[in-house]
Amino acid sequence: MSGADQSKIKRRQFLAGAAAAPAVAAVALNGSPARAQAASVPAVPNAAGEVNPPGEATPLPEGYTCGSDHMVDVLKALDIEYIASNPASTFRSLQESIINYGGNSKPEFLTALHEDSAVHYGIGYARITGKPMAALVHGVVGLQHATMAIYNAFADQTPVYVIAGNSISEWTRRPGAESAHASIDQAQMVRDFVKWDEQPPSLRDFSNAAARCYQAAVTGSPGPTLLVADADHQEEAVHPEHMEQLHVPRMGRITKVGADSGVVQEIADMLCNAENPVIVVDRFGTSMESVPLLVELAEALQAPVIDTRGRMNFPNKHPLNHTEIAGPTLRAADLVLALEARDLFGMVNNLADTVERNAVSRLRPQTRVVRLGTTTLSQRSNYGASQRYAAADIEISASAEATLPYLTEAVKRGAKASFRTRGERLRMATSGLAEATRVEAARAWEASPISTARLAAELWDQIKNDEYTIATECQFQSYWPNRLWTMNHYYNYLGTSGGFGVGYNAPSAVGAALANRALGRLTIGIVGDGDYMMQPGVIWTAAHHQIPILMIIHNNRGYHQETMHIQRMAARHNRGIDRAHIGTAINEPNIDYAAVAKGMGVFAEGPVSNPVDLGPALRRALDVVRRGEPALVDVVTQPR
Amino acid sequence: MHRKTLPGFVSALLASLFFAGAAQAADAAAEDGAAVYSRSGCWGCHAYLGQGGRDGPQIAHTALSYEAFSTFVRNSTGDMPPFTARIVPDADLEKIYAYLQSIPEPPAPETLPLLQDVFSD
Ligand SMILES: Cc1ncc(C[n+]2csc(CCOP(=O)(O)OP(=O)(O)O)c2C)c(N)n1
Ligand SMILES: [Mg+2]
Numbered sequence: 001m002s003g004a005d006q007s008k009i010k011r012r013q014f015l016a017g018a019a020a021a022p023a024v025a026a027v028a029l030n031g032s033p034a035r036a037q038a039a040s041v042p043a044v045p046n047a048a049g050e051v052n053p054p055g056e057a058t059p060l061p062e063g064y065t066c067g068s069d070h071m072v073d074v075l076k077a078l079d080i081e082y083i084a085s086n087p088a089s090t091f092r093s094l095q096e097s098i099i100n101y102g103g104n105s106k107p108e109f110l111t112a113l114h115e116d117s118a119v120h121y122g123i124g125y126a127r128i129t130g131k132p133m134a135a136l137v138h139g140v141v142g143l144q145h146a147t148m149a150i151y152n153a154f155a156d157q158t159p160v161y162v163i164a165g166n167s168i169s170e171w172t173r174r175p176g177a178e179s180a181h182a183s184i185d186q187a188q189m190v191r192d193f194v195k196w197d198e199q200p201p202s203l204r205d206f207s208n209a210a211a212r213c214y215q216a217a218v219t220g221s222p223g224p225t226l227l228v229a230d231a232d233h234q235e236e237a238v239h240p241e242h243m244e245q246l247h248v249p250r251m252g253r254i255t256k257v258g259a260d261s262g263v264v265q266e267i268a269d270m271l272c273n274a275e276n277p278v279i280v281v282d283r284f285g286t287s288m289e290s291v292p293l294l295v296e297l298a299e300a301l302q303a304p305v306i307d308t309r310g311r312m313n314f315p316n317k318h319p320l321n322h323t324e325i326a327g328p329t330l331r332a333a334d335l336v337l338a339l340e341a342r343d344l345f346g347m348v349n350n351l352a353d354t355v356e357r358n359a360v361s362r363l364r365p366q367t368r369v370v371r372l373g374t375t376t377l378s379q380r381s382n383y384g385a386s387q388r389y390a391a392a393d394i395e396i397s398a399s400a401e402a403t404l405p406y407l408t409e410a411v412k413r414g415a416k417a418s419f420r421t422r423g424e425r426l427r428m429a430t431s432g433l434a435e436a437t438r439v440e441a442a443r444a445w446e447a448s449p450i451s452t453a454r455l456a457a458e459l460w461d462q463i464k465n466d467e468y469t470i471a472t473e474c475q476f477q478s479y480w481p482n483r484l485w486t487m488n489h490y491y492n493y494l495g496t497s498g499g500f501g502v503g504y505n506a507p508s509a510v511g512a513a514l515a516n517r518a519l520g521r522l523t524i525g526i527v528g529d530g531d532y533m534m535q536p537g538v539i540w541t542a543a544h545h546q547i548p549i550l551m552i553i554h555n556n557r558g559y560h561q562e563t564m565h566i567q568r569m570a571a572r573h574n575r576g577i578d579r580a581h582i583g584t585a586i587n588e589p590n591i592d593y594a595a596v597a598k599g600m601g602v603f604a605e606g607p608v609s610n611p612v613d614l615g616p617a618l619r620r621a622l623d624v625v626r627r628g629e630p631a632l633v634d635v636v637t638q639p640r
Numbered sequence: 641m642h643r644k645t646l647p648g649f650v651s652a653l654l655a656s657l658f659f660a661g662a663a664q665a666a667d668a669a670a671e672d673g674a675a676v677y678s679r680s681g682c683w684g685c686h687a688y689l690g691q692g693g694r695d696g697p698q699i700a701h702t703a704l705s706y707e708a709f710s711t712f713v714r715n716s717t718g719d720m721p722p723f724t725a726r727i728v729p730d731a732d733l734e735k736i737y738a739y740l741q742s743i744p745e746p747p748a749p750e751t752l753p754l755l756q757d758v759f760s761d
Binding site for chain 2: 317352353354434435437438439440441442443444445446447449451452457458460461464475476478479484485486560563564567568570571572574575576577578580638639640
C-alpha cells in the first residue's frame with residue numbers, strides 16, 4: 001500500500017476514533033493529522049458519514065492533549081524565557097499552547113511587527129544574558145523575512161533559537177496560503193548561516209531535535225539554529241497513554257572549552273619573552289568574567305590592548321588601552337596575541353578604499369601572530385562572514401575566555417622585571433589621551449546640526465550614575481560613546497552586528513532592553529535614521545510589552561555611509577559630487593520620528609537641532625524610561 | 641541650483657553657521673566658501689564645520705599651507721579620493737580653504753563642564 005493511501009486510512013481511523021479513544025491513540029503518535037478536521041478542503045467524512053463543516057474544529061476528546069502542548073513542555077525545559085513572533089497559521093497551535101497551556105510564561109509571547117525584528121531581539125537579548133531566546137516565524141515567508149537577522153546572528157556568533165512553522169504533508173495543507181507557506185526543505189534558505197537545522201519527522205522526534213538545536217546554538221562558537229515545527233505535529237491529538245512516549249529533554253550545564261595546557265605554556269613563554277607583545281581583541285567580552293580576565297592578563301604582562309570593539313572587551317579608560325593609538329603600537333609589536341579576532345586580516349592590515357585595494361601591513365615583517373578564539377570554529381562555506389584569510393603563526397581554536405585564567409597564571413610565573421618599565425612607557429603613551437579627546441570633542445560644540453561628540457557628552461551627563469548599556473554600534477557616531485563614557489563592564493557596550501546588515505541596531509537594542517529590564521539596568525540605543533526606518537515598529541513592541549529603552553535617532557537625514565560611497569565614486573569618475581544625495585538622502589520630506597513614535601503610543605521628543613535643547617529633551621525622555629517605558633528622541637546630527 | 645539639489649544640507653549648513661557664530665565672523669569670501677564647501681561635498685567625510693570624525697580628519701584651521709592643501713586634495717592616493725580641478729576648480733578650492741580657516745575656534749574644552757566630567761574618574 002502506498003504511503004498516501006496509508007495516510008488516508010490513518011486519518012479515517014483517527015476521525016472514527018473520536019468515539020473510540022484507543023484507536024485514536026494508536027495512530028495519533030504516528031503523525032495522524034488532527035488538524036485535517038479543521039481543513040476546509042478536503043472535508044473528510046467521519047464515522048457517521050458526516051462531513052465536518054469547513055473551518056470548524058472538533059474539540060479534543062477528554063483527556064487528550066495536543067502536540068503543541070508537548071512542544072511547550074520542551075521549550076520550558078530549555079528555559080526559553082521569551083518567544084518573539086509575528087502570528088501565523090503554521091504555528092497557530094503552538095501559539096495557542098504557549099499562551100494558554102504554558103500560561104504565557106517561559107516562554108512569554110512577544111508581538112513582533114516583522115520577523116526580522118523577532119530574530120534581532122534575540123541578538124540583543126543574548127548579548128546581555130548569554131543565552132538564546134526564541135523567534136517563532138511563519139513557514140517560508142516568515143523565515144524569508146527573518147534571514148538577514150539570522151545572518152547577523154551567525155556572523156556575530158550570537159545564539160538565537162529560531163522556530164519556523166511548516167505544513168510538511170501535502171495531504172493536510174489547505175490550498176492557498178497554507179500551501180504557499182509550506183516547504184519540503186525549509187531550512188535550505190538559511191542552511192549556510194545557521195549552526196544547525198532540523199525538521200523532526202514526528203511529534204515524538206520533536207524533543208531531541210529541539211534539544212539539539214539548543215545545544216548547537218550555545219556550544220563551541222555560538223550561533224543561530226533553526227527548528228522546523230510541523231503544523232500537523234503541533235495539532236496532533238495525543239492520547240494520555242502515549243504522553244509518556246513524549247520525552248522532555250534535560251539540558252545540563254554548558255561550559256566553554258579552553259586550550260590545552262601545553263599550548264598555553266607555549267604562548268605564555270612567547271609572551272614573556274617578547275619585547276613588545278600587543279593584545280588585539282574583538283569579540284571577547286561575553287560575560288561578567290571576561291573584562292576582568294583581560295585586565296588581569298594585560299596587567300600581568302604589562303601589554304597594551306587594542307580593542308576593535310566587536311564587544312565590550314577592555315575598560316576604555318585603562319592606561320593600557322591603546323585603541324586610540326593603535327597604529328604606532330602595532331608597528332612596535334614583535335608579538336601579537338589576537339583574541340576572538342574574526343577579522344584578523346583587517347586588524348593587522350590597512351586597506352585603503354582605492355582602485356588598487358593594496359593592503360599595507362600594520363606589522364613589521366618579523367612580527368609573530370598568535371590567534372586564540374572560537375571564530376575559526378564558526379567558519380562556513382559560501383558567505384564571507386569569516387572575513388579575509390590571514391595566517392597566524394599559531395592558530396588556537398578554543399575559547400579565549402576559558403583559556404585566559406590559565407594563560408595569565410603562566411604569564412605570572414614567567415614575569416620579568418622588565419615588564420614594569422614597559423608598563424610605565426605604555427602608560428605614558430596614553431597619558432595625553434584624555435586631553436586630546438576633550439579638544440576633539442569640543443570642536444563643533446555649538447554646531448547645529450548637533451555634533452556626535454556633543455550628543456554623547458550630553459547623554460553621558462545624565463546616565464553616568466546609572467548601571468547602563470549602550471546596545472547599539474557606535475562607529476557611525478565616530479565612537480564618541482566609547483571615547484567619552486566610562487565603560488568597564490561587559491554590559492556597558494554590546495558591540496557590533498557582525499553581518500553589517502542595516503536594521504540591526506533598533507531591534508537588537510530592544511532585545512537588550514528586554515533582558516536588562518529584569519536587571520533594573522538602563523538601556524540606550526543610538527540608531528541611525530536609515531537603520532531605524534528598517535524596523536520603526538520595534539518601538540511599538542517596546543511600548544506594548546513595557547520594555548524601557550531610550551531610543552535616540554542619530555538623524556543625519558540620510559544613508560550617510562552611502563552618500564560617502566557615491567562621493568568617492570563621483571570623484572573617482574571625475575564627475576563632481578553635487579548629486580551624491582540622489583538615492584542617499586532621507587529628506588524632502590524630512591521624517592518626523594517623534595511623530596511616528598507618538599503615533600505608536602510612545603513618548604517622544606524632537607526633532608532637536610539646537611544643542612542647547614538637547615539636555616532638557618534627554619532628561620524628559622529619561623524620566624519616562626526610568627518609569628519603565630520606552631521613549632524616543634530625534635536628534636538632528638552632523639553626519640558622523 | 642544648490643537649493644534644489646541639496647536642500648537639506650544647505651539649510652543645515654546655514655543653521656550651523658548661525659549657531660557657530662561664523663556668520664558674524666566670516667568675511668564675504670569665506671561665506672561664499674561655505675556654500676562651495678557644501679556643494680563640493682567635503683562635508684561628507686569632514687563634517688559640516690570641517691571638524692572631522694571617523695571618516696576624515698579635521699580640516700578646519702588646517703596647519704597646511706594653501707599649496708600643501710591643494711596638492712593633497714588633487715593628488716591624494718590614500719583613503720581620500722583625489723578631487724581634480726575639473727570637479728573642484730582652483731577658484732573654488734581657494735574659497736573652501738578660506739572658509740575652513742575662517743570657522744570660529746571652538747570653545748576651550750576646560751570651559752565646557754560636560755567635558756570635565758568625562759575623564760574625572
Ligand atoms: C540590509 C542593508 N541594506 C543596505 C546596506 C548598505 N548600508 C550600509 S550603511 C547604510 C546607511 C545606513 O543609514 P543610517 O543608519 O542612517 O546610518 P548613516 O550612515 O546615515 O550614519 C546602508 C544603507 C546594508 N549594509 N544593509
Ligand atoms: Mg543616517
